[in-house]
Amino acid sequence: MLELRSLTAGYDRRAPVVRDVNLTVAPGESVGLLGPSGCGKSTLARVAALLHRPDRGQVVIDGEPAHGWRHRAPRSQRTAFGVVFQQPRLAADPRLTLTQLIAEPLRATGRAAEVTDRVRELARTVGLGEDLLGRRPHEVSDGQLQRACLARALVLRPRWLICDEMTAMLDASTTAALVTAVENYRADSGAGLLAVGHDKVLLERWCDRTVHWDELTRA
């Protein structure tokens, strides 16, 4: 169970972006969070992934409250989340090849031995050709790069996936491919999903339930 309890967060304590939000995602459940641009849903996603410290409130992961954020969070808690960001260009270190990009979490957690097998397997899962794996981010398209970013998010087999406007910059076929890859992974692993976006049609078809930002803040 991933529980966000009365979270207040933002970048200025006097004017928080997220005010007193409650949201629960059950294991294996997929929740779509709908909201207009700039309402704070990305901030909420960052808080949920332990990447941004909230001003007030609690994030409870499988009954265990999070006490630290970013580097202060224990590694096991941080890696329980696979995060896919809106803009693949900004979310990929320009100096790494796609293979290195996908393998980076494995290396960071001391599992370099698995790199070759996992990268090949994931490249197939997200539909990346082998010939693309040696390229750097500027040599591939946005869609291809976002596939690599999804592969990176899946490489540690997270229990929770957080997709922050994952498909906002992509065309319909890439969107379908990525959503299918996420759903296949969830069917295998039983991971929960928090998908943030503004595309009502997509989220309603993709997720078990969708929540509108207004309902969250009013509840």
Add this chain to the structure above:
Amino acid sequence: MADAPTASAAEADVSWRSAASRSGRAVVGARKPSRSTRAWRVWSSAAIVTAVVLAVLIVPPLADLDEQAVHLADKLLPPSLEHPFGTDDVGRDLLLRCVYGLRVSLLVGVVAAVVATVIGTAVGALAAASGGWVDRLVMRLVDVFSSVPHLLLGIFIVAMFRPGVWPVVISVALTHWLSTARIVRAEVLSLRSRPYVDAAISGGASRWRVTVRHLLPGVLPQAGLAAVLMVPHAIWHESALSFLGLGLPTHQASLGTLVQGARSSLLAGDWWPTLFPGLFIIVPTLAIAGLAGAWRDRINPRRRSELML
């Protein structure tokens, strides 16, 4: 009347700048040096730097000449075929002493610049990557250090040791890492807020790994450029310390001690012992700065502009 030569000297001194900035009216969109001018500058700088490095590396070991050899009979000879730069007041060949002096100055300049850059990068990266009170404390210390004029601080440091090459290196390195630390900190702060750092944290990367894998490689071009720009500055600093009698011992040739030793003969009207070491300070440092400027233009084409010294 007295002002006229000074003004023209200043004019000549900055002749490598574009006409717009020389007249003090540099504006956005002002005429920039043409492509061929820039290429010419880069190539001439590269040629000078290559010649200097070769001279410094090859002449001392190959030519079995003693730059300390005194020939009192030949003292203060003007430039001639036998002594292209003339001789000094105890009859030592000035060309040879200039080459040996440049060797010491370059060594000091390069080593001090590298050490200063390493210190600056480490401090700047530490401050920015840690954030919070570590950042505030470290950067306030940097402010405190930079509030002391660095020549003064340098003099204080060399004064603690016997004269020699390494005290000068230490003195220059310990007083010149501040600007690099600021540059690196600013750069790391901007990189640190990129989503790929978020992604790395979410992937379980430690603070150390994020810094070494993602942040430092991003600042290396800036830090390398700062190091190269620091070399001429360090050479000037060494010359200044030696000129003041605080750097190298006076018998050892360095560009600073050469200019210092030549002062008495300059008053007697003998210009060559001052002119040639002076040129040896100015020309190679301008060439190094020229190359650094070209490098900066490459990594940041939008700021294609003046050399910054």
